[in-house]
Amino acid sequence: xxxxELKLDRNTLFGAVSKAQGVVDRKSTSSVLSHLxxxxxxxxxxxxxxxxxxxxxETSLGGEVLVAGAACINGKSLFDVVKNxxxxxxxxxxxxxxxxxxxxxxxxxxxxxxxxxxxxEIKTPAKITxxxxxxxxxxxxxxxxxxxxxxxxxxxxxxGVFLKIEAGSSEGLSKLTMVSxxxxxxxxxxxxxxxxxxxxxxxxxxxxxxxxxxxKRVLDSDSDVIDIGFAxxxxxxxxxxxxxxxxxIEDQYPDxxxxxxxxxxxxxxxxxxxxxxxxxxxxxxxxxxxxxxxxELEPGKLAVTASNxxxxxxxxxxxxxxxxxxxxxxxxxxxxxxxxxxxxxxxxVIEINDEFSPTVLTSPSEPGALxxxxxMRV
Amino acid sequence: MAxxxxxxVVHADMDAFYAAVEQLDDPSLRGRPVIVGGRERRGVxxxxxxxxxxxxxxxxxxxxxxxxxxxxxxxxxxxxxxYTEISRRIMDVFGDFSPIVEPLSLDEAFIEMTGATGIxxxxxxxxxxxxxxxREATGLAVSVGVASTKYVAKVxxxxxxxxxxxxxxxxxxxxxxxxxxxxxxxxxxAVVAGRLRALGLETIADVARADPAWLxxxxxxxxxxxxxxxxxARDPRRVEGDRGARSVGSERTLEHDxxxxxxxxxxxxxxxxxxxxxxxxxxxxxxxxxxKLKTHDFRSLSRQVLLEAPTCSTRxxxxxxxxxVPRFDDPGxxxxxxxxxxxxxxxxxxxxxxFEQDExxxxxxxxxxxxxxxxxxxxxxxxxDELLHRPRGQRAPDMDLLRAGGEDADAPRPRR
Numbered sequence: 001x002x003x004x005e006l007k008l009d010r011n012t013l014f015g016a017v018s019k020a021q022g023v024v025d026r027k028s029t030s031s032v033l034s035h036l037x038x039x040x041x042x043x044x045x046x047x048x049x050x051x052x053x054x055x056x057x058e059t060s061l062g063g064e065v066l067v068a069g070a071a072c073i074n075g076k077s078l079f080d081v082v083k084n085x086x087x088x089x090x091x092x093x094x095x096x097x098x099x100x101x102x103x104x105x106x107x108x109x110x111x112x113x114x115x116x117x118x119x120x121e122i123k124t125p126a127k128i129t130x131x132x133x134x135x136x137x138x139x140x141x142x143x144x145x146x147x148x149x150x151x152x153x154x155x156x157x158x159x160g161v162f163l164k165i166e167a168g169s170s171e172g173l174s175k176l177t178m179v180s181x182x183x184x185x186x187x188x189x190x191x192x193x194x195x196x197x198x199x200x201x202x203x204x205x206x207x208x209x210x211x212x213x214x215x216k217r218v219l220d221s222d223s224d225v226i227d228i229g230f231a232x233x234x235x236x237x238x239x240x241x242x243x244x245x246x247x248x249i250e251d252q253y254p255d256x257x258x259x260x261x262x263x264x265x266x267x268x269x270x271x272x273x274x275x276x277x278x279x280x281x282x283x284x285x286x287x288x289x290x291x292x293x294x295x296e297l298e299p300g301k302l303a304v305t306a307s308n309x310x311x312x313x314x315x316x317x318x319x320x321x322x323x324x325x326x327x328x329x330x331x332x333x334x335x336x337x338x339x340x341x342x343x344x345x346x347x348x349v350i351e352i353n354d355e356f357s358p359t360v361l362t363s364p365s366e367p368g369a370l371x372x373x374x375x376m377r378v
Numbered sequence: 379m380a381x382x383x384x385x386x387v388v389h390a391d392m393d394a395f396y397a398a399v400e401q402l403d404d405p406s407l408r409g410r411p412v413i414v415g416g417r418e419r420r421g422v423x424x425x426x427x428x429x430x431x432x433x434x435x436x437x438x439x440x441x442x443x444x445x446x447x448x449x450x451x452x453x454x455x456x457x458x459x460x461y462t463e464i465s466r467r468i469m470d471v472f473g474d475f476s477p478i479v480e481p482l483s484l485d486e487a488f489i490e491m492t493g494a495t496g497i498x499x500x501x502x503x504x505x506x507x508x509x510x511x512x513r514e515a516t517g518l519a520v521s522v523g524v525a526s527t528k529y530v531a532k533v534x535x536x537x538x539x540x541x542x543x544x545x546x547x548x549x550x551x552x553x554x555x556x557x558x559x560x561x562x563x564x565x566x567x568a569v570v571a572g573r574l575r576a577l578g579l580e581t582i583a584d585v586a587r588a589d590p591a592w593l594x595x596x597x598x599x600x601x602x603x604x605x606x607x608x609x610x611a612r613d614p615r616r617v618e619g620d621r622g623a624r625s626v627g628s629e630r631t632l633e634h635d636x637x638x639x640x641x642x643x644x645x646x647x648x649x650x651x652x653x654x655x656x657x658x659x660x661x662x663x664x665x666x667x668x669x670k671l672k673t674h675d676f677r678s679l680s681r682q683v684l685l686e687a688p689t690c691s692t693r694x695x696x697x698x699x700x701x702x703v704p705r706f707d708d709p710g711x712x713x714x715x716x717x718x719x720x721x722x723x724x725x726x727x728x729x730x731x732x733f734e735q736d737e738x739x740x741x742x743x744x745x746x747x748x749x750x751x752x753x754x755x756x757x758x759x760x761x762x763d764e765l766l767h768r769p770r771g772q773r774a775p776d777m778d779l780l781r782a783g784g785e786d787a788d789a790p791r792p793r794r
Contacts, residue, residue, distance in 0.1 A: 181732060184729050184731065184732060185732070186732060259733060259735065357735070358735070372732065374730040374731060374732050376729050376730065377496065377497070377728050377730060
């Protein structure tokens with residue numbers, strides 16, 4: 001029989017539950033993976049755990065422990081209840097049948113639960129090497145790569161981002177590289193930063209996309225740094241009181257350097273935002289099956305065109321810096337707008353070899369970022 | 379091109395195939411009249427080389443008569459295993475051009491090229507590429523006809539022989555057929571041709587102008603209408619892909635008989651993934667999905683559905699397959715589950731893959747060839763081995779590009 005009695009601040013609890021709720025299975029109410037484990041630790045700390053096996057989130061939260069113990073509660077029910085109560089304080093008490101009573105002000109709920117012993121055992125990796133990374137830098141890596149992870153589960157190794165940390169160009173600096181690709185486009189961002197705890201050794205991980213999505217939430221917290229832990233088949237992210245443990249994709253990440261063109265024949269400097277808007281306008285007329293737009297380059301000029309037998313056709317022209325050959329090249333507009341939206345500078349550089357070859361996009365103001373987009377055959 | 383090619387059908391027919399293979403394998407036979415057939419005097423000619431044909435020797439001719447016409451001919455017994463082996467290579471070449479290839483015999487096939495201009499260029503260029511690819515793969519000459527119907531393409535390849543390439547644009551098809559004798563009508567054997575001539579119809583133009591009802595009354599059944607349609611260059615028959623190209627399927631025989639719907643769906647998903655991946659790799663889409671089940675007592679059942687839009691997506695294939703399951707009225711258990719995608723067509727545009735760039739190498743080569751040919755005229759670029767394996771009696775390709783170039787670019791291609 002479970003015991004537990006806690007008196008918690010409503011906002012603290014809600015923050016912890018919403019983070020954990022991002023991980024657990026929201027579709028099924030019966031599955032153990034749809035439940036959160038709330039437990040007290042021997043040192044009197046209180047923690048909330050949620051897992052879907054691939055990603056585990058652990059949040060420590062402050063609160064008054066009246067009776068030590070544990071309870072395992074359906075995440076969605078707990079989330080909905082805590083979200084809607086009016087009082088600042090929430091009392092949680094385990095009941096005899098593994099249910100839980102949640103009381104807040106004059107609201108009182110009895111929520112179905114399961115035996116805490118049934119909650120999957122979370123194996124905390126024994127040896128973790130922690131590195132401390134400036135959060136803004138890390139956020140930049142994630143923001144510029146997470147959009148090009150693959151959703152195709154037949155290409156499991158691409159279902160995440162590749163992270164590499166190695167010695168930087170000078171003493172005390174480390175180089176971080178993050179890469180993602182779905183086979184049609186690739187994003188690579190490199191930057192150098194001072195990392196506490198990094199002795200220059202090379203460490204790599206493929207972080208599953210579920211972990212990457214959750215990581216974005218952690219990156220929104222107040223702290224200036226994020227701790228990254230490397231431990232065998234896991235990679236951990238810790239910021240504030242929250243720790244994510246993400247199972248690594250255990251496979252060899254493809255040799256991405258091989259597919260990044262090293263030279264190009266035709267280089268255009270384009271106004272980034274104007275091109276982005278032109279691409280989005282043209283997208284209105286693309287077919288939902290192909291998403292195809294065409295870029296027509298000629299010296300000094302770029303036209304973005306789209307046509308669809310069902311809807312019509314459109315053409316948008318802009319002045320660019322270009323003195324290469326005339327080229328017409330097709331792209332999935334999403335791939336262009338993702339990149340043009342991820343970089344920040346005023347201009348973007350587009351390098352094209354021909355209409356079958358990878359096209360490279362870069363931003364002069366963000367030298368570490370490089371994006372490769374494969375064209376479409378038209 | 380002013381005229382729309384609503385369809386592009388290629389008919390490719392190897393020249394004097396058996397004899398050409400013999401001449402390929404035995405250089406001492408090259409340039410000599412060769413007859414492939416039974417050595418005994420009662421045998422018939424299976425194939426005669428072009429050298430023998432100049433003496434009047436033709437296929438299906440009694441060997442004795444062939445000997446009389448061409449006493450110097452070398453008679454070689456057929457080696458069908460070898461012909462089959464080379465045939466497979468030829469069909470593979472055709473398969474590189476289109477997922478839909480309909481072989482008519484070892485040495486002859488229709489190739490559905492509709493929608494492939496973006497990849498292989500205009501019909502003339504397609505024909506040239508097919509010829510060059512067959513020569514590269516086998517060292518043999520093929521005659522190619524390109525038209526918008528099977529019938530016209532077949533006649534065109536035949537008219538162009540040997541080593542021919544004849545493109546008949548849709549608007550020219552009726553005129554192209556008009557002067558030909560009625561014996562050229564597909565399906566008209568000696569008997570039908572004789573009856574047509576007896577009716578005063580000598581040329582295909584005569585048949586085209588005849589009243590179809592009158593023609594039917596005289597030829598009986600549907601034949602009149604059929605020939606009238608052909609004579610007017612109308613032939614809606616599709617190229618029927620075969621040899622596995624008609625459909626892409628994946629099936630698995632199970633280790634235990636299966637009755638459970640969830641397990642069945644699991645197998646269908648695996649098959650859909652497999653089929654979808656193969657379709658995408660070939661850049662083809664399927665308009666039809668078929669589910670096949672074999673019961674524990676070995677009865678094969680199948681249900682199929684035509685999709686609203688052709689697809690190569692695993693998800694769409696899987697959904698269509700799952701929707702078919704309730705239409706099997708047999709509760710099982712089943713010992714085999716299969717999913718096939720059929721009614722295949724090429725999809726353009728399609729997304730190129732970053733990690734499969736080897737696939738675009740031929741495209742890049744073709745683009746470079748196209749650019750040169752736009753500038754210097756068709757035929758300006760040839761494969762080196764074409765120079766080496768040039769059949770006798772053909773003039774060497776004109777290598778003086780600078781002289782031929784520029785202003786001659788639009789000149790008609792010299793007939794080969």
